Amino acid sequence: MNSKGFSRLLIIGALLSAASILIIIQMIRIQNSTSHQELSRWAEEQFSYAVENYSPERGNIYDRWGRLLAGNEDVYEIGVMLEFVSNPKTIASTLQGVDDLTYQDILASASQEFDPKKSVYAVIADFIPSGVIDVLSDIKQEYEIENPFGRNNQEPSLRGLIWHPHLKRSYSENSLASNVIGFYSYRDRQDGIGYYGVEEYYDDLLAGAPMETFMPRNPYLLESLPEVPSGASLVLTIDREIQAMVEKRLDEAVKEHEAESGTVIILNPKNGEILAMATQPRINLNIYWETEEQFKDKTPFNRAISETYEPGSVFKVLTMSAAFDKGIVDEESEFNDSGRFEYGGSVIYNWNRRGNGKQTMQGCMQKSLNVCLAWVATELGSEDFYSYMNAFGIGRMTNVDLGGEEIWPLSIPGDSDWYPIQLATNSFGQGVAVTPLQMATAVSAVANDGKMMKPHVLKAIIQDGQQYNTTPQVLGVPLKPETAKTMTDMLVKSLENESSLALVEGYKIAGKTGTAEIPVEGEYGIEETNASFVGWGPANDPQFLVYVWIEKPESSPWGSVVAAPVFRDIVKDLVGYLEIPSDGVKEELIALEGQS
Amino acid sequence: MAKKRKHAYKQAPWRRQLRSMGLFILPIIAIALVVSLHLTVSARSASAGLQIMDMHYEEEGILRKIANQRIELAWASSYGQMQKRAEKLGFVVLPQESFHYMVINGYRGQEAVLIAPPPGSDQSPAPLVNEFYRQSLLDWFIHTFIENGSQTRGVQQ
Numbered sequence: 001m002n003s004k005g006f007s008r009l010l011i012i013g014a015l016l017s018a019a020s021i022l023i024i025i026q027m028i029r030i031q032n033s034t035s036h037q038e039l040s041r042w043a044e045e046q047f048s049y050a051v052e053n054y055s056p057e058r059g060n061i062y063d064r065w066g067r068l069l070a071g072n073e074d075v076y077e078i079g080v081m082l083e084f085v086s087n088p089k090t091i092a093s094t095l096q097g098v099d100d101l102t103y104q105d106i107l108a109s110a111s112q113e114f115d116p117k118k119s120v121y122a123v124i125a126d127f128i129p130s131g132v133i134d135v136l137s138d139i140k141q142e143y144e145i146e147n148p149f150g151r152n153n154q155e156p157s158l159r160g161l162i163w164h165p166h167l168k169r170s171y172s173e174n175s176l177a178s179n180v181i182g183f184y185s186y187r188d189r190q191d192g193i194g195y196y197g198v199e200e201y202y203d204d205l206l207a208g209a210p211m212e213t214f215m216p217r218n219p220y221l222l223e224s225l226p227e228v229p230s231g232a233s234l235v236l237t238i239d240r241e242i243q244a245m246v247e248k249r250l251d252e253a254v255k256e257h258e259a260e261s262g263t264v265i266i267l268n269p270k271n272g273e274i275l276a277m278a279t280q281p282r283i284n285l286n287i288y289w290e291t292e293e294q295f296k297d298k299t300p301f302n303r304a305i306s307e308t309y310e311p312g313s314v315f316k317v318l319t320m321s322a323a324f325d326k327g328i329v330d331e332e333s334e335f336n337d338s339g340r341f342e343y344g345g346s347v348i349y350n351w352n353r354r355g356n357g358k359q360t361m362q363g364c365m366q367k368s369l370n371v372c373l374a375w376v377a378t379e380l381g382s383e384d385f386y387s388y389m390n391a392f393g394i395g396r397m398t399n400v401d402l403g404g405e406e407i408w409p410l411s412i413p414g415d416s417d418w419y420p421i422q423l424a425t426n427s428f429g430q431g432v433a434v435t436p437l438q439m440a441t442a443v444s445a446v447a448n449d450g451k452m453m454k455p456h457v458l459k460a461i462i463q464d465g466q467q468y469n470t471t472p473q474v475l476g477v478p479l480k481p482e483t484a485k486t487m488t489d490m491l492v493k494s495l496e497n498e499s500s501l502a503l504v505e506g507y508k509i510a511g512k513t514g515t516a517e518i519p520v521e522g523e524y525g526i527e528e529t530n531a532s533f534v535g536w537g538p539a540n541d542p543q544f545l546v547y548v549w550i551e552k553p554e555s556s557p558w559g560s561v562v563a564a565p566v567f568r569d570i571v572k573d574l575v576g577y578l579e580i581p582s583d584g585v586k587e588e589l590i591a592l593e594g595q596s
Numbered sequence: 597m598a599k600k601r602k603h604a605y606k607q608a609p610w611r612r613q614l615r616s617m618g619l620f621i622l623p624i625i626a627i628a629l630v631v632s633l634h635l636t637v638s639a640r641s642a643s644a645g646l647q648i649m650d651m652h653y654e655e656e657g658i659l660r661k662i663a664n665q666r667i668e669l670a671w672a673s674s675y676g677q678m679q680k681r682a683e684k685l686g687f688v689v690l691p692q693e694s695f696h697y698m699v700i701n702g703y704r705g706q707e708a709v710l711i712a713p714p715p716g717s718d719q720s721p722a723p724l725v726n727e728f729y730r731q732s733l734l735d736w737f738i739h740t741f742i743e744n745g746s747q748t749r750g751v752q753q
């Protein structure tokens with residue numbers, strides 16, 4: 001290379017270097033200018049981070065065999081980005097009819113003038129199923145091909161129409177077990193909460209922990225994203241098949257007896273698991289907003305835990321158990337029933353106002369003699385009587401894990417609203433108010449060797465991918481095991497001797513009817529009654545306890561006529577479903593097993 | 597003669613020019629290499645960041661889809677639907693009297709439902725990076741020549 005060529009190279013190099021230096025100087029100048037710093041700060045504030053709200057998926061609710069009772073459905077919110085709307089008429093004509101939307105309403109929403117400060121986005125519809133969105137997406141794409149970017153606003157275009165996915169609570173069984181499950185107010189997307197039942201009681205667990213985070217838009221800063229665990233899922237003790245069967249039987253009974261309402265509870269007395277809890281009315285949980293129409297005049301959502309009533313003669317099981325346990329009476333004790341019993345300045349009569357002569361305690365229970373039970377209570381004394389009632393949980397919450405439990409306080413000596421006659425009336429279930437669940441729980445002590453288990457509907461919690469099973473809890477031990485056995489035998493014989501309509505062929509069932517008069521204008525009478533039945537079986541190894549309450553039946557006032565057959569029908573279905581062989585078959589099977 | 601010798605060892609001017617250019621360009625190339633490396637790594641890290649974001653939204657979508665399919669399955673197998681299907685297929689509920697019980701050794705009835713594993717079961721995910729890439733040269737040396745060597749000797753004995 002000659003010196004001339006080298007000089008040219010030098011000049012080019014110098015020019016390029018000078019240009020580079022100038023560019024660098026300009027860069028430094030811009031970087032350090034005050035306007036750049038302001039712009040940079042503004043951009044950082046506005047665009048570097050996005051606030052993301054993470055709402056965890058609400059936990060599922062399963063029945064005891066893992067069948068889904070409450071889950072979540074993928075739905076969409078449809079809206080318009082006003083800035084980009086090209087043809088509002090196309091949007092209105094495409095969406096009319098979706099979710100009962102009218103052409104005019106949609107057109108009004110889509111035609112709003114874009115204002116960056118006031119109106120940017122307008123919601124047209126929400127909770128639209130994914131199937132509709134698939135169709136909309138296809139139409140939008142078709143129009144976009146024919147009229148790209150909606151440039152020609154005379155041509156059809158869905159430009160500006162957008163949709164956001166989110167989850168909606170869904171109840172696949174509609175009204176089945178609605179009183180137990182409760183509902184989640186999903187239509188309130190910001191402040192939705194659980195109401196009643198499991199949805200209310202375990203709302204915090206099901207909801208999980210919503211999280212608000214700053215998500216960097218700068219991908220260099222994006223190292224990891226927060227893990228938002230979904231809400232815990234619950235496995236209930238409820239058995240869907242038993243629940244459906246019980247609801248069917250209950251509905252039939254309420255209709256047949258022209259009753260105001262009814263309640264049935266099935267629980268396992270050995271561990272307190274509630275297998276079914278059916279009441280009326282029930283609602284389709286997917287349209288929960290109709291609750292107010294269905295539950296007028298303070299009608300409770302779940303009568304089994306929220307409505308107290310005078311239980312009547314089923315309460316005699318507790319009175320007699322207390323007297324046996326205390327040793328006041330035994331199987332040999334006798335009572336001369338004259339048909340009337342004076343106590344505390346008032347007279348107690350039997351249900352038929354007749355005397356029955358000498359009666360054993362077995363006879364008193366079998367004939368359901370108010371007079372005899374009043375005598376037993378007075379022999380026991382008010383202190384011991386109320387002490388036992390307290391031990392049975394009367395007047396106290398069972399603390400069942402369902403939202404909305406109510407109680408009626410038990411009046412005891414010393415209270416301003418307690419009078420001596422109440423000892424006598426309380427003995428046969430009048431002047432005392434309980435919920436069906438309180439009553440079922442108390443009686444379960446007799447069925448379970450004197451041990452009263454806490455009633456519950458939660459079998460397991462699934463959290464962070466692991467299943468935590470619950471442990472049954474003992475509420476108390478109000479009776480000795482031998483008292484419980486004596487009472488069970490007595491109640492088995494009572495049903496057999498009176499050829500009760502509650503009997504199920506081949507099975508030893510213990511139980512007691514109840515007919516409680518309802519005061520009308522302050523006067524107790526047989527015009528309006530609460531018909532109840534409580535029973536359990538098989539008596540030598542109880543697998544279930546069934547409580548039936550039929551409210552104000554018209555066809556007959558008596559528990560033995562109205563409630564006992566409901567119990568029988570339910571038990572017949574139940575023993576088949578639970579694969580409980582009859583007593584005879586069971587003995588044969590045991591013998592066979594012994595041979596093999 | 598001496599003058600001639602001096603000329604013989606003096607580099608040609610074009611060589612000197614090339615050397616100067618080389619010395620000037622070399623740091624520029626080095627800087628360009630570093631810058632390009634930095635750009636490549638940055639681009640890849642930005643791409644990874646964007647991928648994380650995409651995967652995050654994808655994950656949300658998949659979770660929604662799973663939830664949706666779960667509830668769809670529940671609707672399809674709900675009590676009412678199953679009842680209808682059973683009736684359509686001609687199934688009837690047997691009366692209790694026609695039940696026949698028998699002893700089946702080992703049968704313990706329907707097992708309790710287990711939707712998720714119980715606590716205590718190993719839930720830790722397998723490491724994402726293969727052990728091979730986490731092994732230091734020293735580890736590899738010890739593993740290959742000392743541990744394996746002693747094992748081989750043990751077999752030979």
